[in-house]
């Protein structure tokens with residue numbers, strides 16, 4: 141009788157372990173590649189800034205974007221137009237040498253750009269290189 145009880149106990153432990161393990165591991169198998177995962181939704185995300193921009197009727201939905209100095213920026217741009225738009229970052233409105241030049245793409249589509257915000261605080265300039273006069277704004281770095 142004793143061996144039977146021991147076996148039952150072990151089975152119970154295995155069951156509990158499996159359940160717990162299944163619960164915790166169910167969401168992610170590749171735990172080795174999640175070094176930058178943010179565990180909480182705290183807006184103080186240290187290593188990345190997420191921005192969004194919508195292009196519609198040859199206009200951006202924002203005239204100001206903001207990012208902390210030196211942070212990795214993930215900019216998700218939705219192009220609602222059938223024509224191509226792009227996002228590029230410049231030192232100033234009259235610069236022709238982009239700090240970051242985004243890929244052009246026609247809509248309707250969504251594209252994610254990744255770049256690093258400038259290290260020096262200031263008001264930079266972003267624009268669509270195809271429609272620079274109609275689609276532009278301030279990129280404020282602080």
Ligand SMILES: [Cu+2]
Pocket residue numbers: 198224225226268269270271275
């Ligand atoms: Cu454009």
